[in-house]
Amino acid sequence: MIEMTNLLHGGDYNPEQWLDSPKILTKDIQYMKEAKINTVSLGIFSWSALEPEEGHYTFDWMEKIINRLYENGISVILATPSASKPKWMTDRYPEILRVDETRHRNLYGFRHNHCYTSPVYREKIAMINTELVKRFGHHPAVILWHISNEFGGECHCPLCQQAFRKWLKDRYHTIDELNKGWCTTFWSHTYQSFDQIESPSPRGEMALQGLTLAWKRFVSDQTLDYVKHEIKSIREAGSKLPVTMNMMYDFEGLNYYKFADCLDVISWDTYPTWHKYPDKFIAMDNGMQHDIMRSVKKKPFLLMESCPSSTNWQSVSKLKKPGLLEAASLQAVAHGSNSVLYFQIRQSRGGFEKFHGAVIDHYGGNDTRVFQEVKKTGEDLLALNELTQTVMKSEAAVIYDWENRWAMEGSAGPRNKGMFYKETAEKSYAAFRRQGLNVDLLDMEQELDDYKIVAAPMLYMFRAGFEEKIRAFVEKGGTFIMTYWSGIVDENDRCFLGGTPHQLMDVMGLRSTEIDGLYDGETNHLIPEKKAGFLQKKSYQCEHLCELLKVDSAEILMTYGEDFYRGTPAVTVNRFGKGKAYYIGADVEQICYDDLYRYAISETTIQMPVEGGIPEGVEVTTRVSKEHEYVLVQNFNQEAVHMDLPEGECLVGDASDALPAFGTVVIKR
Amino acid sequence: MIEMTNLLHGGDYNPEQWLDSPKILTKDIQYMKEAKINTVSLGIFSWSALEPEEGHYTFDWMEKIINRLYENGISVILATPSASKPKWMTDRYPEILRVDETRHRNLYGFRHNHCYTSPVYREKIAMINTELVKRFGHHPAVILWHISNEFGGECHCPLCQQAFRKWLKDRYHTIDELNKGWCTTFWSHTYQSFDQIESPSPRGEMALQGLTLAWKRFVSDQTLDYVKHEIKSIREAGSKLPVTMNMMYDFEGLNYYKFADCLDVISWDTYPTWHKYPDKFIAMDNGMQHDIMRSVKKKPFLLMESCPSSTNWQSVSKLKKPGLLEAASLQAVAHGSNSVLYFQIRQSRGGFEKFHGAVIDHYGGNDTRVFQEVKKTGEDLLALNELTQTVMKSEAAVIYDWENRWAMEGSAGPRNKGMFYKETAEKSYAAFRRQGLNVDLLDMEQELDDYKIVAAPMLYMFRAGFEEKIRAFVEKGGTFIMTYWSGIVDENDRCFLGGTPHQLMDVMGLRSTEIDGLYDGETNHLIPEKKAGFLQKKSYQCEHLCELLKVDSAEILMTYGEDFYRGTPAVTVNRFGKGKAYYIGADVEQICYDDLYRYAISETTIQMPVEGGIPEGVEVTTRVSKEHEYVLVQNFNQEAVHMDLPEGECLVGDASDALPAFGTVVIKR
């Protein structure tokens, strides 16, 4: 992890667009200082400016910029320029362009449109990275490497096909193992050798789910391999500075958990559509993404990009209402970020994002509403610098596994119109969060020892020995919550035989017998049994999927209210070893999760961070240093709320009164 | 037709997926016997297992399976394996892969992805078919050949282009005839020779409707030619067993009527979305498809596939409610099927359809709800074995012509947002069925002599001398019902001149002058004339299309209620020769069809199968043997209904009480 004593404030800076306007470059520095900006990201899309002709490097302009920033106390996150290559490169080496799933090679354009396998591309980026390290790797302004930008996409070129086959051979060893794993006998798709395998294509094979799943794993792994290649070039050139790459919101293309080891710090770019829906829901959703990023390494992370105003690429560019910028920025810190960085410092005059919000806009003054709100946020961060010495601890976790999602969403049935994995995971997440718990989001490879309560919604696939992990967790006293459509397939997406949830039927005390898909608009209801008095409503609505359960040792908490399975079990709890295992059989509404989880938590030894309850729309998190606990409270309602705040020193905000709309209070205790 | 004394019960069986699990194979037999299963379909996707390398046939496993089945009294429908080829074949002979309409050759994948014209593919399938006949063609277990699986799709490769040109030359003889037929002068698309013709393509020609129609005919004919090729290979290898191919629901791609002669028995695969809409409508729709299949050869057919539980490939996998499986299965028998077969006996562990319902699921027990319902259905079928000696007779028919649909839906205007041909045909079908009449569905090539009443909705195209057939039918005393948008074009989709319905204006006693398209949501109403007292409502709603009529000798039954053509004729009847000809000018609601057809039937000599009327949602059909008539009554309502049932022996169900929801009664008299 990057060592720091100050929270970073700043963002992407593209001075190469303004080299012919020295007055503007001067004003940039002046305004940054005014806005308490201490860090910029540089060079993200500068390859053309750094290497305008092959092998001819022009770094002087960048050196001047870095020097000037340094003189003004501003640090630099230096990017490797691979996110967008110069035009000359594709003209000379067309093989670096991606081939799409229909097997057509792309033309030059957009960003990230190159093959991560290509030896030529890897050579070119290694060369310029080496030069960048030589020139700037030891510059005192530079604090962190930013590898490329927002990785994503896939390539189906012959080189990638070859790499895919090698990857498969490494994983399956023999073609028989692969055939068995993928059940190729179905539809007669048996392979005789690895050489016969081609990546999935709508013009070819899309029906062999084992292949599709393997391809997704390969694409993620091959991107990781490319990232490692870039890092290696930096290390070999002599830099020991930490590295990061900027991740994206709920990005399905890459299994970010697998990137934990090669990166020194996780960072990500957040662009919520604030005000599109009630902000409390958006804050909950965005908070979950922050927590995913923190959970990847179980360490503080960096907010690498966010928008000071409105983006230009969303369907509607809605202005942030006064105060929201500050609240959204501090939310990152509340969830474990040690930075608030924006895209971008100065708005570009042209190009695709010319209307994307910026600290300094086309008008160019510091008397704008946005500039003033950025400045206010900078002042908040100064008051919170000691948070750099803290970490976050969670006793609750939600399993949210990329490969599980790939497999479940890649399968046909039981509901091709929408399975709602993310939404369902978020219901568990929100039920924990509404009690004020810090929550980690884990994949199936992480350990569970640190947690007292774990939810694993829709865990369709069991991999990495997950069933043994759960058995041990419950046996030792943990509280575990599982839902419908769990334990169905192995890591090859091949169905388990003999009943589900696989190998956990005794732990859960039941067997799932059938699952009913509901059409959009169709509903059923869950009716609490009398003994489940902690469930406050008489009936909870469910939709999408209803599982039919055959209960063995489990205690029935709720039954179905309608259809031919009326009166049959829907929610249960089972004592197993020293622990308890809950099962939720249907896609039920949030309030049912809330009621159930509140009770389940209350049965554990978990301590709540605040007393007297948390009003809806208010977020509470805690960060801890060796000496102190910091309680961060934020109000994402459009109205002020009253609540009991903990005693302590108030670093930001005013704890003595109601919490205003979009208000934040940080208490040190 | 296949000779049989027992109704077939069973389904697709894929033991090649379980060859390494002998216990499972043993249990399969045990469960089949328990469920009264007497037949399985084998080898449908087994090519890879039967010929793992080119020319190397491995049939032993199949022989063992067939022997074991035979020993246990289970018959085999043996498939030719062409629905899915092995990977090695496309690697060695890439020319067998289809070329799509954009002229790109596909990669290996999915099913049916090969060119039906390809000589290589035809040679390969002939070779393995020959081997299959030699090894299994005389095995006493084998009762029927199942050619490939669910044919469909098209190929635009050079070989198909060549075959298309030859097909055109055979049909048109000279390029001038073709130019004239297709009106190529429009937009200057005149051809100088057959060699210039290319198949329709969104990258080329899609606006020449004569070409598009010819291509659809060719694709259907070329598929038929391929089917004949497979059958020939079987016959030449020495098998005289009957052959079938499994057809699909309302499949537009192939004119199934043209397949009647080359197949010994028609079979089809039914997958209704039960419970998505009220089941009575789904039953009506599914019944129409059963009746199409029976009408293709005017003989009993086989239900080749159906789902014991829910499919996995529909948008939502909805469970069948208790009793529905039995009702749906017996509906097939009620409409002329001599089998109830499922896809599949045992659920596959992997592959695209791993979550498709099966008699035996991944759990693997016989104590499941589904298994018990399959078993009950098997018991019903045992009680109905004498139905194998019956046929069905219909006095009512609906013309539902594939080529008419291709032409009408391929034309631009008068309503590109939807013409609703199938829905309109179904209104006539339902109006007959609600009176309890057996109904045949015919194309324009079939004869009308057997019928007393014939409806020909939206018969846009007249071909095969249809206008003469109708004239003769009415002249001799038949009752004929025609609707708007009829008799517009000839078999080349070229408009008739001089007024429509072409050559039937005197038979109908009117001329159609204009047709008005209504936007979605727009309506008009039909108002009965006083003399049409048999029309029970004061006004019937119509939508989509309203034709303006100029009446000559016809009697006006209804007029329009709104718009500038208010008060002008909308529904008429004309006496012609010894018969009557009704005309319906607009897309009017079902109840209007019901009222009109009830009256029209009452004016004929047709006898109703039951007295006292049929409640809504109840289906009545009759099958007759030399000695007996069997009346089959089914209730597709979710509640029990009371109705007067005919006297006689009750083979299934209880005739003495109300008919329960999803209940069936079969009475022999």
Added chain:
Amino acid sequence: MIEMTNLLHGGDYNPEQWLDSPKILTKDIQYMKEAKINTVSLGIFSWSALEPEEGHYTFDWMEKIINRLYENGISVILATPSASKPKWMTDRYPEILRVDETRHRNLYGFRHNHCYTSPVYREKIAMINTELVKRFGHHPAVILWHISNEFGGECHCPLCQQAFRKWLKDRYHTIDELNKGWCTTFWSHTYQSFDQIESPSPRGEMALQGLTLAWKRFVSDQTLDYVKHEIKSIREAGSKLPVTMNMMYDFEGLNYYKFADCLDVISWDTYPTWHKYPDKFIAMDNGMQHDIMRSVKKKPFLLMESCPSSTNWQSVSKLKKPGLLEAASLQAVAHGSNSVLYFQIRQSRGGFEKFHGAVIDHYGGNDTRVFQEVKKTGEDLLALNELTQTVMKSEAAVIYDWENRWAMEGSAGPRNKGMFYKETAEKSYAAFRRQGLNVDLLDMEQELDDYKIVAAPMLYMFRAGFEEKIRAFVEKGGTFIMTYWSGIVDENDRCFLGGTPHQLMDVMGLRSTEIDGLYDGETNHLIPEKKAGFLQKKSYQCEHLCELLKVDSAEILMTYGEDFYRGTPAVTVNRFGKGKAYYIGADVEQICYDDLYRYAISETTIQMPVEGGIPEGVEVTTRVSKEHEYVLVQNFNQEAVHMDLPEGECLVGDASDALPAFGTVVIKR
């Protein structure tokens, strides 16, 4: 302009489809005369009939037709046949087929599917045009050349890429200028030479808006170049007859204003969806298109195509209600057309448009409703022949600029879900029209000297020195109305720095600070200040976009009613020089435009054409000759309306009574 004393009546005529039916050709002439048809368009899709083999011209049939028409007093508009080439041409010269944006060459089909750059195609069309001129160019029947048909589409073939690069070089001179103009530094897309540039492609570059905009300009210019090539071939062959090309409704692909100079008369094809919405709105919209066509050359134009009945290619083929055909036809004349021409005289028997309405339909009689309405329209036109000696004068103008639209709709933000440029322009247009003013629609290159009031809605791009033009216009006393999202970018789509509206902040007396995008369904309201008493409602609803304004010298007329910018300025007026400049900050409802424009007009010296107001749904225009003014009044309501009509001679209709539904009155004074 074509010299004429009679208004033209007639339409597209395709006798080449009926050469084997002499009786039909004879009847055509008889019916045309009966319907007062004096002109037909000939040869539009006749290339195959005129040159069935390469270099072999068969013109005799056409000569016979032209002679016969001439003998019967019917003039000919003769088309060049390039809209659809013969099949033999693409077989021999496949390079004339278009290459699409994915870089795949099309196959033969549809219409206009050839490269406008292709030297071969240009040679072939020049050759046949030369022959046509030689044979028919001096025939007394022929009065006008009709170049090709409905130009549109683009080609990305190597020849077009080359032409595009040349076009860029001509415009930008150096690659540095281009890089600067397009801001290629953003995303590192800097070009080193013009040779590197490729046209936009979804498989390549779509994110460089400077490139996309340049490509749209090039496509329009290259089409114009092609049109000039065809005209040159006609002139070089010796014809001095005027030329036209038929334009289309709101066609974004071509900047029609740039075609003004090369065409002698503008013509267009109108196909409104009458009766889909209330006809008064459709009439307003169609009127605006007529006025665009008149404004291109600021001269009377020709209505080249319209449908006598319903089209066949719209989603629903709705019949025209009685009287609508006459009203729609005369609306063209009311807006400056000297013709009413139809597609088509006789309906084709086959081809894509076989169900497109025609004067003579497949039935073939003259006793149809449509034929009788055509005839009535022909009689009206006879009564209005003196209008050929008139022009139209407008004191109001709306700026509606193609390149502005390309740039604005090609940019990302502030509302990718819809900016509604056309709809917004139409609000200004309608507000003028509801006062009975003739309105011109101008691009930014036209002069403003003739006008007293000019509206420039959403003028995102300033080009052609527009800001200076506006400054001078207001300074000299003009009334100018501007809206939100104006003056944002230069002609390269590069943002202006220093505040917007660029260079007009003093003229408008304000600066725009931010713009808020509203989601679909979201609204705000504009609240009139007390002093703006001419605004009749207490509140006007706005949606989509709300601009935040910082007012300097402007007077505030309205403020926002909601959101965080409640109470801030929304509509203003500023006195500048001798004139006034209004600013509308949000996408507000039509009635607000109506109230505001009524007041703004009343403050000018403009005279209204009628007194006592114009009922909603009634259109008033004026045409003037040297001696007379003609007032044309049309009622597009479905009910009769009463209004005060001007005194004078009544050429069409009855001025003494209420104006019936779809009624027209033409008064000469």
